[in-house]
Amino acid sequence: MNAYSLWVMEYAAVPNYPQSGLIYGMHNQGTRKLPYCYIVIKGHGKLAMVDVGYNHKAHGEVLANTYGVRGWRAPKEVLAEIGIQPADISTIFITHAHFDHMGNIEDFPNATFYLQERELSKWVWTMSLERRFRWLMLGIDPADILRAVDLARQGRLVCVDGDRENVLPGIDLHPAFDTHTWGSMYVTVRNDLAANSQSSWVFCGDLAYGYENLRGHDPEDPEYIPVGLATGSQFNLIMTTERMVKSVGGDVHRVIPPHEERLKDLFPSRITKAGLRITELALADGEKSQVV
Amino acid sequence: MINDATAKYIVENKNCFEDLKQVASQLAGLLVLAAAGSKEGSPDHPVLGAARELYREANDALRRARPTDQACKHHAHLTRAAASIGIALKEAGGGLNIDAILIPLRAGYTELERAADALPGFEKIAYRRACCVGARIQ
Secondary structure (H helix, E strand, O other): OOOOEEEEEEEEEEEEEEHHHOOOOOOOOOEEEEEEEEEEEEEOOEEEEEOOEOOHHHHHHHHHHOOOOEOOOOHHHHHHOOOOOHHHOOEEEOOOOOHHHHOOHHHOOOOEEEEEHHHHHHHHHHHOOOHHHHHHHOOOOHHHHHHHHHHHHOOOEEEEOOOEEEEEOOEEEEEEEOOOOOEEEEEEEEOOOOOOOOOEEEEOHHHOOOHHHHHOOOOOOOOOOOOOOOOOOHHHHHHHHHHHHHHOOOOHHHEEOOOOHHHHHOOOEEEOOOOOEEEEEEOOOOOOOOOO | OOOHHHHHHHHHHHHHHHHHHHHHHHHHHHHHHHHOOOOOOOOOOHHHHHHHHHHHHHHHHHHHOOOOOOOHHHHHHHHHHHHHHHHHHHHHHOOOOHHHHHHHHHHHHHHHHHHHHHOOOOOOOOHHHOOOOOOOOO
16 A cells, blocks of 8 residues: 655756766766656645755756756646646655755745755854855855745745654654755655555655665675765765665665666656656555556 | 956956855845744844955955946946845844845845856856766866
8 A cells, every 4th residue: 555656757967977976986987867856745635745956047057058957847847747737736845955956946836845944054054154165055056045035934934853753644854964965854755654664765865866875886785885975974974874774674775866867777667758757656546657 | 258358357256246145145044044933043143244244345346346348237237236235234233124134135136146147257056066066068
């Protein structure tokens, strides 16, 4: 029995991203495709998402022309592929405040957003430091902060402080402080709704970019390898990875890195007319497949 | 084609643009904390002092700027951005009345975006340091 249908929706991609940015230590080992994706969770009469992508109006031209990001499509077009409109989304979990994860707030007019309070407060603290500390501000778009002010005033920004269970039935939020960012979090979906779930999924944001982060280079002799970039510590990343992997009973394929192209090798998927992939992780009871 | 004098203007005024953008971010960050009910969202937050100091430096740099004909539009946007952000900063000194701060702040940030579009070399965010953006296309 599945309470929720789960889809990974690609909305853009970088065809050639350096491996060293993704997997610590993979220097001079070429590039790989880096899809940009968000997650859709549908069930119990609810529609939720994990992250919302970047704001094309603000960044699209530079990202496309200067950094080679390809194929961006608006949430309206991406979500229509599975019969959903952005206005239908009621709950959004933001794993961290980088522009490619929380930049599209304004496209979801009816959603309430959940974010760790520490993610906001530490960014603001960072901004009080002198210019030479500006590396710590990486990936933050001032316009996203301005949009977040509006959200908060409308009561649509919920600042979470640590763990929070059953935000929606069977869906929990877990902090990963001082890892990829100050206040990153991951989202657990207990798809059988059981307290000791046998059917858990973890949506990890950028706590892992690919399977190498979760099981190393040799699946027969697994090890955790941190991502190529962290504001916090590699130690915290590794210990968070242990918590995530344990929470899915050791099955690393149930930890879903949204930038992992090889999800298609493990789960049913299809390519849309726009050339973007939809990967179907689970179907709620009675839900029709969107990929076959 | 950017002429040499304008290239010099771009180099000399990059930090001024970055500083104004940082002040806007600092104020916006403080507002979001206040609006979200965070205990840290108060006028005592050190970010406000940092914003004032940075604003002074940016304003000084702006007064020293010598825009070329090619850079006039950019400089006009930057000047308007500084004026609006200055109003927002002044308002913040009287407590965190969100509306009173947010309206000029948003106007100032819009001017910064227009400035970024008016000449090359002024980025809205530091893409090259963003985690999910790859290498520059050569």
